[in-house]
Amino acid sequence: MTQPQTHRLAYGGRIDRSRTLRFTFDGRAYEGHPGDTLASALMASGERLIGRSFKYHRPRGIVTAGPEEPCALVELRTGACREPNTRATVAELYDGLEANSQNRWPSLALDISAINQLVGRFLPAGFYYKTFMWPASFWEKVYEPIIRRAAGLGRAATATDPDEYESIQAHCDVLVVGSGAAGLAAARAAGAAGARVILADQDFELGGGLLLEPEQEPWRQGMLAALSGMPEVRLLPRTTVFGFYEHDVLGAVERVSDHLPVPPEHGVRQRVWTIRARQTVLATGSTERPIAFPNNDRPGVMLASAAMTYVRRFGVRPGERAVIFANNDIAYNAAFALHDAGIAVAAIVDVRKKDSKRAAAAADRGIAVKLGSVISDVKGSRDIHGISFRSVNGTAERVLDADLVCVSGGWNPAVHLQSHTRARLTWDNDLAAFLPGKPVQAERSAGSAAGVFGIARCAADGAKAGLEAAAALGFRDGAAFELPMPDAEIDPKVKPFWEVKAKGKAFVDLQNDVTTDDIRLAHREGYTHIEHAKRYTTHSMATDQGRFSGILGTAVLAEARGETIEKVGVPTFRPYVTPVTWGAMAGRHAGHHLQPVRRTPLHHWHVRNHGIFLETGLWMRPLYYSATRETGWDPILKEARAVRQAVGICDVSTLGKIDIQGRDAGMFMDRLYTNTFSTLAVGKARYGLMLREDGMVFDDGTTSRLSENRYLMTTTTAKAAEVLAHMEFYHQTVWPDLDVRYCTVTDQWAQMSVAGPKTRLALQGCVEGLDLSNEAFPFMGVGDATIAGCPVRIYRVSFSGEMAYEVATPAGYGERVWEAILEAGKPHGILPYGLEALGLLRIEKGHVAGPELNGQTTARDLGFDKMMKKKGDFIGRVNGERPRLMDSDRPRLVGIRAVDPSFEKRLRGGAHIVDRPNSKASLGWATSITRSVELERWLGLAMVRNGPDRIGQRLYATYPLKNEVVEIEICSPHHVDPENLRVRA
Amino acid sequence: MSAPDRLSPFGPEAKPGRHGAAGGTPVLMTERKVDIVQVMAGRDANAKAANLVKDATGLALPGPRKVEIAGDAMAIWIQPSGWLVIRPRGEEGALAKKLGGSDDIAVVDQGHGRCVLRLTGAHAGEVLAKGSRVDLHPRVFPPGSVATTSIDHITVMIVKLDAVPSFDLVLPSNFAEAFLDWLRMSAAEFGYEIRPAA
């Protein structure tokens, strides 16, 4: 049965009593109204116990009404949508909401681990550094699993998130963070001046503190109406600005659909805004802070402003009989708000001795004020029924019945975002708080975030900030507007007071269970710096990152050190102001959307024809083709045999292609490559090798000379982009005088390698306008022709070692040409072949590729000594000749073959080469291994110390990961046709 | 030689039709059938290149960040001394041939390597803003502007045509399908319609 709203006020607040929303907490049914948060709705039903603390599992309730809530954390939603550690105080209520308490077993009311309280005296801060060491072997096996199970708060979702997220790239003249009186005024002032404005607030209702002031409602509504009417002003409720980054970029997360059971169709759950703001106004307000006193963590102890918020905004009675504990005048507002709502206020316990106007006002309402007094204890456990209080430095305790304690230790301006910019905070003695410091980025703080209190004053301060921000960008003379009616002048001055020293645990970090004694212990042990004390005690390291009570820890530490709070300081504030969901940050890039897919012009032919694909970089490339999706070597060997024995065709469109033109094109090529291209004949191709400036091989490929001053370079698939950037670097920064122009044409061409002894026959059946005979079109020739009416350029180059022609055609004609070649090749047994067969063939032939060009090998290592021109400059020449790179003992490229011709004992890439089966001394490693169709055995390429001098030696390939050792013979890398006759056939 | 039919780089999934949220004004997506040629001028050859393009197409070569638009044809500034010349599709390779080129002016046919997607509709700017890091606000990016940027890791040229707003997006063909995936996801909340190529 549904829990009645026993604590809902009959009237007042911003909730819509005409509509009822049903929800459950730990399986029990509750109801609330639109405008409620989960916390206010639970409170309306009289729920006090919401969670358990991290270490002692003490009962915890609701202590704030905002995102800084350290205690009332729940698991919201279930299954794949479960959101652990959700702050009930900002979770907007929706119909059907399901929430569960967390970090308790078996139930919230009866939590076995609460036993930790009894042994608590033996578990001070940092105790784990001093124990769990005996016996040594027990840590992983025994202690750690126990600690891990006990730790953590809520549970993660159980499956992949069904919701979507996205990001938005925003630009504005003025970003205003916070929509209280200061924020609204700042936005309106800047907007009226003509600036492009974004106003963001984490709350689902805009207005900040105005939402607690019914008499200011007309002004708030008027401001919102005016802002909504400005085309260049964008209002973003439910949007938390979480970080202020360099160059005036801010990050924000908009909770688009978290207030709905599920996001609307085609809608996202959350959206991350990257905001480039020319000026920023931080009107982030301020948060009240607690005071440490024994049992200050009991459910029913909350911030005075929170109690006031539940009464004024949510129409809820947080208790029946309240005691206010304060060191300032502003807190009296809470007392009066409660009183006006018919809640008994037993007393205001005010640490200040001096009487004040506010005390008189309290007396008028018949509220007792205990000046110069402090609360020394709280009675009760899961619920409270009274407090003890005494004079500040007295001992005689008196008792008061109360079920609600409203605490106010003063206010902390929300300076987190400004701190991200590395501005130095300044200390204010009147407020006993840190204020924003001198800006170092284009920002200014306004309103209570800047230490200004009172609605009217905040509005005026915000308007000024908005005007200044706009003026700084040249936007002037906006229309003036009316400010809110002046409110009661309240002196925000506080009497610094942080801790009541008395018997019992007084908490400074309510989530991590850090007490004032823990801080003092850290100090005793030498962890006296705020960062050390924080890390040693875990104070300020909970989900609220110290926003709730960080300053308390500093105050206690400062007292122990005998120094000022200003000197001790607070731990560095870093992003995120409030934690941000991973999904929102990932945006559209979840799952297979991590990176875009790059497709060749022939992609869909491969799909239709059973290509089995592999992700290589961004590309998708067919490994092999199999209608039955069979795995293993058979389909690969079949394709490779087709090439060795008949003809095959392979999509090589992924090769990088760069069109290079200009009078100095040849000279440029000569400097990029180790070998010479300025001597290459027009209409010819040549294999080229590029080095990095450190002498390591960078890339290789064939480059053709299309005319006197025009070359077409091909690069490896992997390095295409890097090669272009490399060329641009050397041309633009080192040799700007070279008269050369170039651009990528990779996407322009579909390119296919047709290879095998019957290639010429196959192509002659479809190529028009080019004589393919060996005489007319020899190896390394380049020519234009047409196939199936499409223009093609044909390069007679070979990667497989067979007679081969690469056919390039404009991308849109790729499939036509490919299919025409297949058609013409049919009588000759043509087969399409994929990456696997391509690799097999190049390994047999001894062509190097990725595994050999891995950035660790020099040209000499790979046997390219002869390709390095003796005269003239080229990139990498000099550093490539450093002594240890010339050392013949370096691993150098060789071929290796299994001695055993059967396929029983397998060679694998990554095996190491040793001279005895059981040797541990590696002589090198196998880079590329394949089953050979030519030699019917395992073979491949390897980098071996003194490799070329070992040709003929019997060594071993050892693979300890699988305990395999295979006897091998070192041989030439060119397993197939070392004389290169076939490619010239 | 007349141009044989070619495959669209946007792939078989780019079928004409209305998708995403119903109601409201959809974003319209149309593949443009065009020829594209990249022109790169050598040192001190910008004027010569301008004349070359003027004679061949009637288009003037614009300066940085600008596009010269004449009817269905346009010339886009892409980098110092570098432009793309785009006009409705004609004979295969004809535009490049007509421009010819010389030792100090490189002319490179990109008619298949690049493709153009027209994006138009009241929400077109909002859709692009989900990926474009460039400010497309009319104050800073009026019609006749071009920006090359990166959207979802794909290098895209954004050409602002009018205040609707309408944009021509120049894409690398190998990424056309991937870009369309992203665009469809981003436009779904407003609803979108894929039009037949034109």
Next chain:
Amino acid sequence: MSRYSVFRLFREGLRNQTGWTRAWRDPDPKPAYDVIIIGGGGHGLASAYYLAREHGITNVAVLERGQIGLGNVGRNTTIVRSNYLFPENNLFYEKSLQLWEGLEQDLNFNVMMSQRGVINLYHSDSQRDAYARRGNSMRLNGIDAELLDREQVRALVPVLDFDNARFPIQGGLIQRRGGTARHDAVAWGLARGADRLGVDIIQNCEVTGIRREGDRVVGVETTRGYIAAPKIGIAVAGHTTQVASMAGVRIPIESHLLQAFVSEAVKPVLDHVVTFGAGHFYISQSDKGGLVFGGGLDGYNSFAQRGTLPEAEHVINEGVALMPLLSRLRVLRQWAGVMDMTFDGTPLICKTPVRGLYVNGGWCYGGFKAVPGSGWCFAHTVAKDEPHALNAAMTIERFRDGGMIDEKGAGPFPWLH
């Protein structure tokens, strides 16, 4: 300052923890020491500890500009492993790992060394072969390593995306002895350990100059006065080039930013350290429940200890792609550390052209796991005035003579390592 023991904890429990005293002293600097270590981070403290423990050199000062342990040792992702390709690296890191294994007994301080296993995922055959080359190299050198196939990885880490990934997981290389340790505790434990052996740990003492006589060092100028020493060790990763230049020594290092992140604490979902093979992402779950993760460098020289937005998005993209159920968790905090990046990704533990001046730096982003091994080797190098075999290759000269130790093959681009 007494030992930690169960008895001690019990007694202090009964008397409200009032008996605990400073974990390490707070001495004023003496006029002279036998050895000065500049830098009170993990490496500096470990170096001092092993100088005293292994070589009996106890008249040592560790000079820390601010407070110990708040540089990279307090800013990393706490991963400990020795799964390197080249013997010059894997033998060194293995020594370090072995020291880690005994560290808490050694120091009588629980650094929460957790050998939960480090898994490097591979996503293609060629990547598998590259990891196999590494794993086989480790095995030949007596270091544990196992190659896992897809199903073996799934059994260990079921929360990874095996169904919808852009770069499907094919398997992984696991070092079971690898894992994590509580980073702050390492600094504190080493400080306490060194202090107990007589080392002076001097905080708030910034070195402003290194005094030379001819080709040798004689002492340092500090904000707390001149301090003499015939041997000076620099262990200030992140600022190595700045400090070395005080002695006129140029070091081939660039400073780059590496970011780290932690999520809100949740119940255990991940029992290992996992590294994504198709990007820059690694993650583990702390004993407190937070998911601690990081990615690549920001990619440009930086001394700003400040997180940035693009790298956060980049890293978190890969995290969600790898572990989809992270999507609804929240990232709590983002921070950054300044890395010493060398031109081959391998550190420097060596002598310098100036007699009596030694450098320990260039940790790139492998510094944390190296802490004990680095201190052990640096102590040897300083004490004996010659490197130990384990760090003999980690010299400055290697770049001149071509002896780079480039595990990635990324080349002379520090920001790519």
Next chain:
Amino acid sequence: MLRIDCPWCGTRDEAEFKYGGDATAKRPPAEGDGAAFYEFVYDRGNPKGWHQEWWHHVAGCRQWLKVVRHTVTHEIRSVAKATDDVTVPPA
């Protein structure tokens, strides 16, 4: 996130650029010796302060730009074309 004011394209996000390291290193002429080429590749400045560095506008105009940036504050003092001479403030 850095925002780099490309002299050709205007102010753009870091994401459009690739970093290229120290822009003060000059490649020696062809006849340069080992020491000279060692310095070009390995002897880089690593100032804590103003740094002259290469940025390549890869997803833009594809120009290599000389950027003067502060390595602590990230403030960018100037962005120039590859062939321009730039002045670097004292660190």
